[in-house]
Amino acid sequence: MGKTIAEKIFDAHLRDEPFSGTYVLDLDRVLCHEITTPVAIADLEWRGKDRVFDNTKIKAVIDHVTPAKDSKTALQGKMLRDWAHRHAIKDFFDVGHNGVCHALFPEKGYIRPGFTVIMGDSHTCTHGAFGAFAAGVGTTDLEVGILKGVCAFRKPNTIRINLTGTLAPGVYAKDVILYVIGQIGVNGATDRVIEFRGNIVDEMSMEARMTLSNMAIEAGGTSGICLPDMTTVDYLWPFIQNDYPSKEAACEDFRRWHSDEDAVYEKVLDFDVSTLEPMVTYGYKPDCVKPVGELAGARVDQVYIGTCTNGRIEDLRVAAAVLKGKKIAEHVRGIVSPATPKIFKDALKEGIIDIFMDAGFCVTNPTCGACLGMSNGVLAEGEVCASTSNRNFNGRMGKGGMVHLMSPATAAASAIAGVIADARKL
Amino acid sequence: MKKTFGGPAIFLDRSDINTDEIIPAKYLTEVTKEALKPYILEDLKLEGFDPKGQALKNARVLVTRENFGCGSSREHAPWVFEVNGIHTIIAQSYARIFRQNTFNGGMLAIELPKADIDRLFALSREGAVEIAVDLEGQTLKARAGGREETLRFEISPFDKALVQAGGWVEFADARY
Numbered sequence A: 001m002g003k004t005i006a007e008k009i010f011d012a013h014l015r016d017e018p019f020s021g022t023y024v025l026d027l028d029r030v031l032c033h034e035i036t037t038p039v040a041i042a043d044l045e046w047r048g049k050d051r052v053f054d055n056t057k058i059k060a061v062i063d064h065v066t067p068a069k070d071s072k073t074a075l076q077g078k079m080l081r082d083w084a085h086r087h088a089i090k091d092f093f094d095v096g097h098n099g100v101c102h103a104l105f106p107e108k109g110y111i112r113p114g115f116t117v118i119m120g121d122s123h124t125c126t127h128g129a130f131g132a133f134a135a136g137v138g139t140t141d142l143e144v145g146i147l148k149g150v151c152a153f154r155k156p157n158t159i160r161i162n163l164t165g166t167l168a169p170g171v172y173a174k175d176v177i178l179y180v181i182g183q184i185g186v187n188g189a190t191d192r193v194i195e196f197r198g199n200i201v202d203e204m205s206m207e208a209r210m211t212l213s214n215m216a217i218e219a220g221g222t223s224g225i226c227l228p229d230m231t232t233v234d235y236l237w238p239f240i241q242n243d244y245p246s247k248e249a250a251c252e253d254f255r256r257w258h259s260d261e262d263a264v265y266e267k268v269l270d271f272d273v274s275t276l277e278p279m280v281t282y283g284y285k286p287d288c289v290k291p292v293g294e295l296a297g298a299r300v301d302q303v304y305i306g307t308c309t310n311g312r313i314e315d316l317r318v319a320a321a322v323l324k325g326k327k328i329a330e331h332v333r334g335i336v337s338p339a340t341p342k343i344f345k346d347a348l349k350e351g352i353i354d355i356f357m358d359a360g361f362c363v364t365n366p367t368c369g370a371c372l373g374m375s376n377g378v379l380a381e382g383e384v385c386a387s388t389s390n391r392n393f394n395g396r397m398g399k400g401g402m403v404h405l406m407s408p409a410t411a412a413a414s415a416i417a418g419v420i421a422d423a424r425k426l
Numbered sequence B: 001m002k003k004t005f006g007g008p009a010i011f012l013d014r015s016d017i018n019t020d021e022i023i024p025a026k027y028l029t030e031v032t033k034e035a036l037k038p039y040i041l042e043d044l045k046l047e048g049f050d051p052k053g054q055a056l057k058n059a060r061v062l063v064t065r066e067n068f069g070c071g072s073s074r075e076h077a078p079w080v081f082e083v084n085g086i087h088t089i090i091a092q093s094y095a096r097i098f099r100q101n102t103f104n105g106g107m108l109a110i111e112l113p114k115a116d117i118d119r120l121f122a123l124s125r126e127g128a129v130e131i132a133v134d135l136e137g138q139t140l141k142a143r144a145g146g147r148e149e150t151l152r153f154e155i156s157p158f159d160k161a162l163v164q165a166g167g168w169v170e171f172a173d174a175r176y
C-alpha cells in the first residue's frame, strides 16, 4: 500500500508511539514569535528548565506588533529577545530585519521538503507549500518543542484536493482557496492534512502556493501540503546549491517525498476552477464566500494589503498593476504592509511603493499589525475593511469591525472604488 | 493549580465558536494566564449571552456544539477557561489545535456524539445543570430538575494520560 507525503514525513521523523494512534515526531524547525513564545519561556524558567533542544533548529522573530506599541508589547519583545540571546539563537529577527513569520522564514530558506515544522501560530500550515509537514500549535506544544524537539500528532489522514483547469485572468490563488473553503466549510478538514494537487498547483509560483497552504487552517486543516517540484527547487536554490550537483538532482531527491500513486486518501475532491470568479467573504466565517459581483458596491472604510497570506512581492505587483496611475477613494484609508524587509526593498526598486503612495496608501513597516487588530490600522466599531488577510472573525481587526477577505487585485480595486469592486471591470 | 472536573455547567448553543471570540487578540499582550481572567468570551456572538453574567462566573463545565475553538492557535483560549475555573469542556467536535491545547494543559475536552449533546441541551431547559465527570470510568452524569443523564465518552489513551500526568510538559519531560 502506498503512502502520502504526510505519512512519509511521519515515518521519517517518528520518535515514539506512546499509544496506538499517537505519533511523537522529531522536529526540524521550531519557529517562534513574540505573542505565543514568552509564556512558554516564562513557564520553562518557572520549571527550572530554561533550555533549548537545538539552537540552530529554533528560529525566532518579533513580527506581530513591531516596533512595540506600548509597555506590554515591549515586554513581550524583550522576553523573546533576551531568551534568543541567552541561548545564542542566531536566527533571531528584530526591528530592521523582521517581517511576518510565514513570509520571512521561507524567504530565508529555512523550510525544506520533508521537514517537520511547528510554530505557536495557526498559519504555520503555510510552510506546507514546500512539501513540509507544518502545523500550528499552542504554547505548551511549543514549549515542549523548544525543550525536547518533539511534538505529538494523530495519524495524518489526508484529503486530496485536485485543482484543475485554467485560471481566468484576474483570478488568483487567493480566490481558489476562498472558493475551496467555501465548498468544504470551516470544519471541512479538521484534524486532516490537505494535499493540494492538480495542474493549477503545478503551475503556481511558490508565493501562490504559500497563499493556498496558508488558509488550510481556515478549513480546520492541520497542514496544507504541496508536492515539491522544480518550482520549489528554483525558490530554494540559493540555499541548497552546495548540497546538489544540479537543480535536476535536487528535484530528483525531493521526489522521495511525493505521495505514491496508490496512496490512500480519506477523501479526494476535484475542483475544476476554469470558470472561477474573484471571490470575497461576507459575514464572520471564512467559508462565507461569494463571487465579487454579488458583493460589489458594499461599503469599505479601510483597505489592507499585506499579511502572511498576501503580503509577498507577487501580491504587491498585482495590486500595483491595478493601482497604477489611479487614486484611492477619498473616504478610504489604504494601508499596505510589505511582509518582509526584502519584499519592501524589492517593491521600492520596482517602483511599486511609489505607485502605492501616489495612489494614497500609507506604507507601513513589515508587520502583522492590522491583520489581528493589534496595531497599524485597528478598526472602529461598525467599520469595514477590505483585506488580503485570512480571517474575518468578528472583531478580528478591532472590536465591532468587519472584514471582507479577498485577493490583492480585488482589494486594490475596492480601494479605488471605495466599495467592493471587481478589478477586471475598473 | 489542581484541576477539578465537573460542577455547574454553562451552555453555549452555537457551532464554530472561534478563539477570537473566546479571548480577543488585543489581550494576547498579557504574559500571565491570570491576567486574562476578566476577558473570557468577551466577543462571543450569541443571543442572550452575557460574558459578565453570574452563570458564567459559577460555571465549572462548558457545553457547546461543533468545531469549538476554531481559528487561532492561541493557548490563551483554554487558559482563560482554566483561570475561570472551567476545566472541562464538552462539545460535539473541536478544532484540532484547541483540543490539543486543552489536553496539553491537563484539562478535559470531551467529545460526544450529536445525540448526547442534544440530550444535554434538552436537560438544560429543565434548570441549572450540574455535571460530574468520572475520567477513569469514562462516564459523566448530568443532573437538572430531578432528572439525570448518564453518558459514556471516548477519550484517546494519550489524551487521558496527559490529563493524568497534569499536562504535556510533565508527560514529555518524564519520557523524552
Ligand code: SF4
Binding pocket: A064, A100, A101, A102, A121, A123, A307, A308, A309, A367, A368, A371, A372, A389, A390
Ligand atoms: S499576518 Fe495575520 S494571520 Fe499571518 S501570522 Fe500575522 S497575525 Fe497571523
